[in-house]
Amino acid sequence: MKNLQTIVLSNQEISPGYFRMRILAPGYQKMALPGQFVMFRVRRSLPPLLRRPFGIFQIGFLPADCEGMAEKEFVELIYKVVGSGTEVMSELHHGDRIELLGPLGRGFDLDDADGDKILVGGGIGLVPLYMLAASLKDRSKTRLLIGGRSREDIITVTEFERLGVTTHVTTEDGSLGEEGLITRILERKLDKYPGARVYSCGPMPMLRAVEAICSERKVPLQVSLEALMACGVGACLGCVVKGRNHSEQNPEYLCTCRKGPVFHSHELDWDRLHQKNMEQGESS
Amino acid sequence: MSHCRPSVTKPRLAVEFAGLKLKNPLMPASGTFGYGEEFAPYLDLDQMGAIVTKGLSLNPKAGNPTPRIAETVSGMLNAIGLQNVGVEAFIRDKMPFLEQFDTPVVVNFFGNTQVEYAEVAARLNDVPGVAALEMNISCPNVKHGGIVFGTDPKAAFDVIAKVRKRLDKPLIVKLTPNVTDIRVTAQAAEDAGADVISLINTLTGMAVDVRTRRPRIANVIGGLSGPGIRPVAVRMTHQVVQTVKIPVIGIGGIMRAEDALEFLIVGARAVQVGTANFVDPNAMQTILDGIESFCIEQGIEDINDLIGTLEL
Ligand SMILES: Cc1cc2nc3c(=O)[nH]c(=O)nc-3n(C[C@H](O)[C@H](O)[C@H](O)COP(=O)(O)OP(=O)(O)OC[C@H]3O[C@@H](n4cnc5c(N)ncnc54)[C@H](O)[C@@H]3O)c2cc1C
Ligand SMILES: Cc1cc2nc3c(=O)[nH]c(=O)nc-3n(C[C@H](O)[C@H](O)[C@H](O)COP(=O)(O)O)c2cc1C
Ligand code: FES
Numbered sequence: 220m221k222n223l224q225t226i227v228l229s230n231q232e233i234s235p236g237y238f239r240m241r242i243l244a245p246g247y248q249k250m251a252l253p254g255q256f257v258m259f260r261v262r263r264s265l266p267p268l269l270r271r272p273f274g275i276f277q278i279g280f281l282p283a284d285c286e287g288m289a290e291k292e293f294v295e296l297i298y299k300v301v302g303s304g305t306e307v308m309s310e311l312h313h314g315d316r317i318e319l320l321g322p323l324g325r326g327f328d329l330d331d332a333d334g335d336k337i338l339v340g341g342g343i344g345l346v347p348l349y350m351l352a353a354s355l356k357d358r359s360k361t362r363l364l365i366g367g368r369s370r371e372d373i374i375t376v377t378e379f380e381r382l383g384v385t386t387h388v389t390t391e392d393g394s395l396g397e398e399g400l401i402t403r404i405l406e407r408k409l410d411k412y413p414g415a416r417v418y419s420c421g422p423m424p425m426l427r428a429v430e431a432i433c434s435e436r437k438v439p440l441q442v443s444l445e446a447l448m449a450c451g452v453g454a455c456l457g458c459v460v461k462g463r464n465h466s467e468q469n470p471e472y473l474c475t476c477r478k479g480p481v482f483h484s485h486e487l488d489w490d491r492l493h494q495k496n497m498e499q500g501e502s503s
Numbered sequence: 504m505s506h507c508r509p510s511v512t513k514p515r516l517a518v519e520f521a522g523l524k525l526k527n528p529l530m531p532a533s534g535t536f537g538y539g540e541e542f543a544p545y546l547d548l549d550q551m552g553a554i555v556t557k558g559l560s561l562n563p564k565a566g567n568p569t570p571r572i573a574e575t576v577s578g579m580l581n582a583i584g585l586q587n588v589g590v591e592a593f594i595r596d597k598m599p600f601l602e603q604f605d606t607p608v609v610v611n612f613f614g615n616t617q618v619e620y621a622e623v624a625a626r627l628n629d630v631p632g633v634a635a636l637e638m639n640i641s642c643p644n645v646k647h648g649g650i651v652f653g654t655d656p657k658a659a660f661d662v663i664a665k666v667r668k669r670l671d672k673p674l675i676v677k678l679t680p681n682v683t684d685i686r687v688t689a690q691a692a693e694d695a696g697a698d699v700i701s702l703i704n705t706l707t708g709m710a711v712d713v714r715t716r717r718p719r720i721a722n723v724i725g726g727l728s729g730p731g732i733r734p735v736a737v738r739m740t741h742q743v744v745q746t747v748k749i750p751v752i753g754i755g756g757i758m759r760a761e762d763a764l765e766f767l768i769v770g771a772r773a774v775q776v777g778t779a780n781f782v783d784p785n786a787m788q789t790i791l792d793g794i795e796s797f798c799i800e801q802g803i804e805d806i807n808d809l810i811g812t813l814e815l
Pocket of ligand 3: 447448449450451452453454455456457458459474475476477
């Protein structure tokens, strides 16, 4: 993990309001693990003051500009424009200077267990699942269940399919895939594959529903959480969530940026987990 | 200001006051630097003037519910609620790491009662690696958590005097800006036996999410920090320097070298960098390099020649 002063390679709108940004990122190939994130900052910009956290969608190589030169390592983010910071990001172009702190946090726990894997993503929550899918697909049957409000919210599904992942889509308005919530498909799949392991990222109400389904069936679940973050390195204590053993007498606050963003669901106190404001403000 | 000829020799940045010898006048502000180790991957802790820890209390403290932070225009609000591991766990688990460095360790602490303040101070007084204590009489976040002491000169005097009795190490008293006249509390702190005054802690503030109509942080009221508060902090540092005889450490909204220099010129002997550490974990090194370049450019051979040179 380090602070990289680097440049944007490309930044494209892939669906209304969703952007895909490719960033020159030497060293990420060796460092970045599925589920980790970065803190992004437009170099020397004020405002916004604080960096913004984003999951790593994928890492890769671009061919060298000319023979004899090194290949270009890049990292890709996919983000939804929701406020001032992401709006500034959406206006960046090739060559614009930015800073990237990362890779940060604890990613998915990739135990060796084979058997079925089910990834459940809600909207932009599918971002950290791509690298996970890429690392799981060779040893287990991997399925992606992805839900969103409307067809615009369903992104990059074909890329998962190209990895060999079976995908299932739901939208609340029925404009793509099955109409309804993704959790219904999860229940169906778990009826069929009760021994599966589940990995999920998305809005809090969806995560709660996924947790309820998995805990009832005693299915192991890992979730990637979002939290308000100022530093990303464990210093501000702004990003905490309550741990399973939390009580007023014996508080157990876990830093999402260091202990997470990926948690085993049994590490968390699901009754009192999250900040109410963020759940309300959640848009995807 | 006087115009010296430019020099290319490395300027002397070391400062010394109240028995503290600092390699340079730059240190992190409490609560923005964890216990130091969080920043070790990004910064050479040996390059810092001092390391200042998160505020410690007698017993571990849970802190406030979330959301605890909100970004504002040119700043942020926080109501962390002084979450910390407690003084014993600090000494056992965090101190060994900090002792590896050739950098003075300043331990920030607080209490909810006079007795608690004095107990924490007495406990830390016996810890060899601790160079000085910084007493937070000003955190606006926790009910009873210092607000009474820092905003009432009499209460401030009493609690500082109690701590002073139990402490041989240098005592830095950190003031709250949430008062009508900062000079009054500064004077009370000096009279009660403070060796150094640091200021400012956060300014109380509030922000509302207009769609949910809820406060943007769970504690409703939080502490404002960041570049937006700097003019207030510089003004108060100036006033305090003019009022007391003891050395002053300036804090508030320092993002770059020029910001730190403002405080030094009005007379602060050292400065603390807070919110900037969140924006860039390497911020203090960048600021330090900037101060050095400034001195070279201005022909300042010793940073002490710059301190307190405000032209009025
Ligand atoms: C570990 C992690 C990974 C994330 N990965 C992605 C991703 O891959 N793609 C993506 O589009 N978004 C992701 N997010 C959410 C993203 O950080 C926010 O959408 C973004 O910070 C909003 O910034 P803004 O200035 O546009 O919005 P504003 O609402 O103006 O932001 C104001 C403040 O709130 C914070 N904030 C607002 N919404 C969120 C949120 N949902 N989560 C955390 N902080 C928030 C901002 O960082 C900022 O400090 C992730 C968040 C976390 C914690
Ligand atoms: C998240 C956060 C936590 C803080 N915790 C403490 C603390 O524990 N003790 C203390 O004395 N000050 C604390 N402060 C105040 C800072 O040390 C500093 O006085 C203030 O932030 C102003 O400086 P800045 O504008 O450079 O951040 C905290 C500030 C922030 C932003
Ligand atoms: S974001 Fe600062 S502690 Fe996690």
